[in-house]
């Protein structure tokens with residue numbers, strides 16, 4: 422098996438390309454490299470080695486709650502002692518106060534090393550942002566230091582048996598009694614709904630405080646904690662699933678669990694979006710991590726396995742065959758390009774000059790990066806042949822773990838619909854106009870991309886004429902993704918003098 426090796430150089434190369442000549446304030450490339458180097462060393466030795474045994478052992482549910490696979494608790498303790506859970510938290514609350522670009526670099530490496538564990542730990546930055554934005558001073562002072570120190574992990578409790586993609590169907594109730602708010606109902610598929618890594622768990626729960634038929638306007642956001650809930654929050658089951666065996670996917674039953682409101686009553690979805698937008702970019706990075714990991718496994722295998730002969734009759738390695746090289750190139754192009762797309766979006770997020778553009782780019786990244794991860798893992802299986810399909814080289818685990826990324830945090834079809842509807846219409850189409858400008862900024866009128874950009878503009882106008890563009894949403898979103906991907910590649914090439922990068926760019930521009 423190919424051991425996990427964090428793609429530190431590739432990440433720094435991509436960040437450099439995404440930042441471009443106008444760095445956001447407080448951007449310190451050397452400090453980012455330093456932090457990422459430390460994290461990569463830690464992860465390669467402490468966390469990545471648990472990925473395979475964790476997948477084989479899985480999680481277990483007993484009367485005491487969920488038990489994580491062997492070794493996870495010690496690794497988590499080391500992670501928390503290293504301060505990594507507080508990477509983005511303000512210094513005031515014991516954090517490192519790092520920006521979203523540093524957090525993205527760290528998060529990708531974490532997901533590539535062990536997606537299951539990353540999922541359980543990585544809702545914390547989003548929870549901290551939600552508390553800082555909507556929480557009271559008291560809630561912030563109570564929870565942010567505990568989350569930053571790793572004393573508590575957090576969850577995101579949205580899904581119910583009848584409320585998956587459609588959150589207006591949420592039935593979990595929130596009501597007030599003499600002691601305060603109480604939550605009553607059932608949530609399913611909650612990642613890290615219970616675990617034995619952290620002392621406490623902070624659940625962010627979307628529940629109905631309004632009338633049963635009040636739709637999304639009747640939803641409010643609450644915090645419930647494991648430590649204060651006694652028996653009122655119970656894990657009724659954990660799911661058996663295709664991948665992510667070491668991430669407990671829990672069914673939680675809330676029986677009048679004590680809760681606190683976050684933000685205003687009825688504003689639950691708005692508050693939850695702070696957490697969800699963070700999680701969507703994080704899921705994009707999970708896709709990038711899978712794309713890069715599958716590429717690394719396939720590349721090292723293809724260079725070492727001897728099969729067939731070269732034209733001159735000498736024994737050939739797999740990587741000598743043109744079709745295998747084509748697949749390796751596609752994997753590499755997808756991982757570098759998808760990463761750069763996510764980084765460009767994060768640079769815009771950090772600069773905060775064009776918020777409509779960030780709204781437009783977030784679903785584009787979610788769709789492209791997650792599909793890139795799945796596609797790269799699929800190519801990896803093909804490159805390894807029968808050894809890809811069996812478990813030994815782990816690329817099949819990469820595919821199994823990657824598959825969920827196109828489903829959770831909003832199924833990709835829903836994001837595609839959002840790109841073709843809200844994305845083009847909100848604020849008079851400002852996000853889409855700024856996307857158009859961004860493509861020009863990234864490509865400096867590269868001829869191939871200009872041709873695709875013209876086609877995109879034409880299709881955008883055509884879509885805008887339709888009352889209901891949903892039948893064309895997928896095709897339009899894929900065109901948008903492809904345009905951003907090619908533009909990101911032109912930017913990558915512009916900051917590199919590596920002939921390999923310009924060779925790959927040629928292949929990328931030939932795709933459409």
Ligand SMILES: Cc1cc2nc3c(=O)[nH]c(=O)nc-3n(C[C@H](O)[C@H](O)[C@H](O)COP(=O)(O)OP(=O)(O)OC[C@H]3O[C@@H](n4cnc5c(N)ncnc54)[C@H](O)[C@@H]3O)c2cc1C
Nearest residue numbers: 577578579580585586610611612670828829830832834835
């Ligand atoms: C491993 C795992 C971890 C998860 N973690 C969490 C978590 O921590 N917290 C949490 O709250 N939830 C979590 N979920 C739930 C996840 O977010 C939902 O599964 C997802 O939102 C889809 O809901 P659903 O499964 O009910 O599918 P449905 O809503 O029934 O949708 C099924 C399919 O129909 C299509 N579809 C549905 N609606 C539309 C639409 N409007 N437009 C276009 N296409 C549509 C999509 O292709 C979708 O994949 C997790 C799920 C899994 C499997």
